Structure formats: structure tokens, C-alpha cells
Amino acid sequence: MNQPLLKTALRYAATAAAVLVIVFCYHRVITVNPTTVALTFLIGVLIVSANWGLQPAVFMALVATLAFNYYFLPPVGTLTIADPQNWVALFAFLITAIIASQLAERARREAQRANERRGEAERLYKFSQQLLSSDNVVELLNAIPRYIVESLGVKAAAIALPNRPDVYRSSSAIHDLELHDLQLVCMRGEPMTDPEKHAMFMPLRMGVRVVGSMGVSGAVLSRETLEAMSSLIAIAIERAGAVEKLGRAEAARESEQLRSALLDSVTHEFRTPLTAIKAAATSLLSNPALDAAQRLELLTIINEESDRLNRLVGEAAKMAQLDANQFELQWGTHSIQEAVEAALEKAKPALGHHPVDVRLPSNLPLVRMDVGRITEVLTQLLENAAKYSAPESPIHITGEVGNRMMMTSVSDRGPGIDDFEQSLIFEKFYRGRDQRLQVQGTGMGLAIAKAIVEAHGGKIGVISQPGHGSVFYFALPIGER
Numbered sequence: 001m002n003q004p005l006l007k008t009a010l011r012y013a014a015t016a017a018a019v020l021v022i023v024f025c026y027h028r029v030i031t032v033n034p035t036t037v038a039l040t041f042l043i044g045v046l047i048v049s050a051n052w053g054l055q056p057a058v059f060m061a062l063v064a065t066l067a068f069n070y071y072f073l074p075p076v077g078t079l080t081i082a083d084p085q086n087w088v089a090l091f092a093f094l095i096t097a098i099i100a101s102q103l104a105e106r107a108r109r110e111a112q113r114a115n116e117r118r119g120e121a122e123r124l125y126k127f128s129q130q131l132l133s134s135d136n137v138v139e140l141l142n143a144i145p146r147y148i149v150e151s152l153g154v155k156a157a158a159i160a161l162p163n164r165p166d167v168y169r170s171s172s173a174i175h176d177l178e179l180h181d182l183q184l185v186c187m188r189g190e191p192m193t194d195p196e197k198h199a200m201f202m203p204l205r206m207g208v209r210v211v212g213s214m215g216v217s218g219a220v221l222s223r224e225t226l227e228a229m230s231s232l233i234a235i236a237i238e239r240a241g242a243v244e245k246l247g248r249a250e251a252a253r254e255s256e257q258l259r260s261a262l263l264d265s266v267t268h269e270f271r272t273p274l275t276a277i278k279a280a281a282t283s284l285l286s287n288p289a290l291d292a293a294q295r296l297e298l299l300t301i302i303n304e305e306s307d308r309l310n311r312l313v314g315e316a317a318k319m320a321q322l323d324a325n326q327f328e329l330q331w332g333t334h335s336i337q338e339a340v341e342a343a344l345e346k347a348k349p350a351l352g353h354h355p356v357d358v359r360l361p362s363n364l365p366l367v368r369m370d371v372g373r374i375t376e377v378l379t380q381l382l383e384n385a386a387k388y389s390a391p392e393s394p395i396h397i398t399g400e401v402g403n404r405m406m407m408t409s410v411s412d413r414g415p416g417i418d419d420f421e422q423s424l425i426f427e428k429f430y431r432g433r434d435q436r437l438q439v440q441g442t443g444m445g446l447a448i449a450k451a452i453v454e455a456h457g458g459k460i461g462v463i464s465q466p467g468h469g470s471v472f473y474f475a476l477p478i479g480e481r
Helices: 003-029 034-052 054-072 084-131 137-152 179-188 223-286 292-323 336-346 371-387 445-455
Strands: 156-160 167-169 192-194 199-206 209-217 332-334 356-359 367-369 395-402 405-411 459-464 470-477
Touching (some): 003 034, 003 054, 034 054, 034 084, 084 223, 137 167, 156 179, 179 209, 209 223, 223 292, 332 336, 336 371, 336 405, 371 395, 371 445, 371 470
Parallel strands (some): 356 395
Antiparallel strands (some): 156 167, 156 209, 332 367, 395 405, 405 470
């Protein structure tokens, strides 16, 4: 005997047993009038109907009618009825029990449907929250079938879009939902069922427009639930697509702004020395009667601006080499003190009257590095600190060890760098928005420093607060390479 049939048989047996218990109590234990017996039977019928449904309740009503007639209506002990009024009472009891059973069954079904609708609403809400977890279309499409399975308890789910060749499934091992069926539903725009596979297919609609199709198998869901789910999925896909397009548009706009800033910086830095050289040469050629002092001044301008132009070209060539990894590091084990002393010597003209406070602990470990390249990094940081801070303001150099890294910092009391620009100043040719026209530079120094530090396996960064100065730091790994 299978499980459902056994369960049904036990319910019918239980209802018959309940009738026997009531008869025993009122016939052997307690003596009551027939009205009390009838009301007790009626209560039992209502309880059975509310919990087990209409059929067991009707069965109990019929059994209770027979028992009521045999044990409590005169003549007792027979199924005959002497008084016609008792016939009326008996049939009234039977009809009342059946009607009450139907009402209780209807209330039970309504309560069950209400609970099912509440459960579906809760699952749909949870499903809608999961759909907001990603703004990436591909990631969302891969996750939606899994969300459907988790939220609604179906065996398998699949999503297909007309503009994408792939079918996004809840599991690669289950192929109950065929691509052909998904495409057919998408083209027709109408739901479809496959009773053999217990599968249902729904178009994903965004208003009147079909944006794809979905399929579920292994469970029977109401059409309302499927339509609500398909609408949520369509909205989520459209939203993710819109967010992606907006992100690409924003990235393109920022890229264009950065490109314009870089081009403006490069053009300005190369044009300035060329303009000065051209003006000085033109003055020399057009005024042969200039005295020796004036000629010397113009020739000095040509010499200085030529050096500046040569430095610009040299930095550009160095940046190209670093980008292409066409340079070699001369490895050696050195103290960071060596690089600091060499950098202070090289940056002396730029430092001018800035006092430099060097605080390097005497027990700092040796670091495997190209001391010449690291000297270039420190020189760049010192020159920047001098250029962008007030005259005679102090500059501090510190060193410390942490997490197997040797960190060296150069701090100044300049204008500081806002959060937006802190992520850009290490890009090639980028210069601060407020400083590019006030301080000479190429926008390549920090990019070169970053490339050198990263070639050592280290990292470089800045901590800054506008109006309170900046701290540039770089960290090099300690130990053998």
C-alpha cells in the first residue's frame, strides 16, 4: 500500500474511532440528552473538516448519523425511528453536518491558498532583493537561474536572451529546458507548458517588449507567480544593462577628460622652452647691435631652455623604456641611507633654502635594490616637495620597517592633494589642476618613480589632506630576490 492511500485510510479509521469514543462516553459513562450528543458529533465533524478536508468529514457525518440513530433516538438499539420528529432531527443533523463540513473545508482551502500566496510573495520579495545584488549583465544572467531554484524550490531554471547565444542554466548537469523551447517562447511572446517534463516557459516582458525567455521545471507554479517573476527578471536585466551603459559612458567621459588634460600638459611643457628659444634666437638675429650683456642673457636663455627641452625628451624616452620593460636594474645590497644622501646631493639646487630633516633609524636593514634608480625616485620626491611647498618650509625624510617592507617617506607642507587627484598623479603626463600653470613640470616624474618602485616589487603612494601638506612614500621588500 502506497503512502498517500495508507494516510487516507488512517484518517477514515480515526474518524470512525472518534465516533465510537463519543458514543461510549455518552452511552456508558455520562448520560446526556440527544441534543448534547448531536452538538458533540457536529463539533467533531467541524474539526475533521478543518484539518483533513471534506471527504473524511462527510464520512464521519454519515457514521455519526447512524450511531446517533442507533444509540440515542428511541427505540434505542435499533435503526428504526418511532417518532416522525426524530426523523426531522436526524436529517437536520446530517444536513447540518455536511454543510458545516463544506464551509469548514472552504475556509481551510482559503486559508491554505492565502498561506501559499503569502509564501509566494515572500519568495518573490527575496528573489527581487537577490536581483539587485549585481549591476553586471553577464554575472546577473548566470546568477538568476540559481536564484529561481533557491527561491521557488524548482528542479531547474534557465534564461535565454535573443541577442546572446548562450543559455544560462541553474546547473550545467540538467538540460530539461531546451534552447529551442526558450527561443520559441521568446519569438511568440506567449507562455508554454510541457506536461511530460513538468516544464513551464514564460517570456520576459518589459512592458510590451519581449527581452528574453525563462523556463522552470520540476514544480508547478501559478501563472501569476511566473508572470511576476518574469517581470522582475526583465526589469533587473534592463536595469543592469542601463547601469553598464552609464558606467561605460562615464568612463569614456573621464577618459576623454584625462586625455585632454594630458595632451594639454604635454603641449604646454614642450611648447614653453621652444617658445623661449625661438624668441631669444629671433632677438639675436634681428638686433645685431645688441651689447655683450644682452647677447649673453639671450644665449643663457637659449642654453637653459635647451637643457630643459633635453630633459623633457630624456624623461619621455625613459618613460617609454620603463613602459616597455626595456631597462635593466643593477641589483645590489644597499642601505637606504646611501640613496637618501645621493638624492639630497642631486636635489640640492631645487631644495634651495628648504631645511631637510632626515630621520632614519640606525638599525634599518639592508635592501636589495638598484641604488641609482632608487636615488632617482627620492630625487623626484624631494624636488616635488620643494616645488610645491612654500619657500623655507621644512621637508622631512623618514624610514621604517613593517610587514617585511622597508618604507621611506618624504613629507612636505604644501597645498595638499584632494582625494580625486591622489589616484591620478602617478599617471603619465598628469599634473594637478591647480598647479599645472603655476609650477613647471612634465607630469612624468611620478610616473617614472612608480615604474621604478614597481620594478623592485614595491609600491608607491601618497597620503594628503588639502591645506596640510602631503606624505609621499614608497616601500621596498626586504630579503633576497
